[in-house]
Amino acid sequence: MLRLIRHARERFVASVSPRVRRLAARTRMAIDVPALEALQERHRAMAVRPVGPFKYFDLATYLRMNARRAVRLGLDRATPRRILDLGSGFGWFAVVCRELGHEVVGLDVVTPGSDGSDLYTDVIELLGVRRVAHRIEAGVALPEELAGPFDLVTAFQIVFGKTWSVGDWRGLLADLRPRLAPSGRLHLEFNAPKGQARAFGDDVAALFASAGASFADYVGWHIVHVPEAAKLPAADGR
């Protein structure tokens, strides 16, 4: 009950924060909304079930959500940063960060339909976001072109890694370490499954903690924040 009240309060505070509202409004001005609506209609007409990712066309919700993420990370008060967003989806976080002067590259799975079209690709291209096509898998290195160095690596509403062992996670962290500047940050937000304390086990939590991570719960997400990439595990186990 207390958690629900705290979440409702955080949601309310975030929704009325002038920094968040201003940033969401400013980003919206930079978007070609009629072109986005036309794209939505085109895909809706082709879709077997126009649900799922179609929710991401709700600009009011997703621009505000991503403006809130950027503000929580202090990106509206930071000098230009190089950012990698894993599982970038429609690219809303990248668009908000670009509006703030940051350089962002997304990474996401690309799964074209039988007609060759892919909703995410069409949206991200319309928004002019750079995205690398790749499926994150245990034991598979990220693409070489993502050499960095990045100042920040983010992943919001994480879908990969649900069944990963601590060794699998160590592999991803070690892969990310040389792609991040030594003072770079890693920010992961996991959906908080109902009735489950955390989206990862104690051993994975201990691994994050050994890298100096802080943990927080925020309106339905479990957040893991590593403030200094130099503390991530190295590929050679050091």
Ligand SMILES: C[S@@+](CC[C@H](N)C(=O)[O-])C[C@H]1O[C@@H](n2cnc3c(N)ncnc32)[C@H](O)[C@@H]1O
């Ligand atoms: C729930 S959506 C979240 C999108 C975006 N991060 C946001 O918060 O709005 C999850 C995203 O992760 C991507 N994704 C799922 N599995 C992935 C994987 N193994 N590697 C890379 N991206 C993945 C999906 O394609 C989708 O864009």
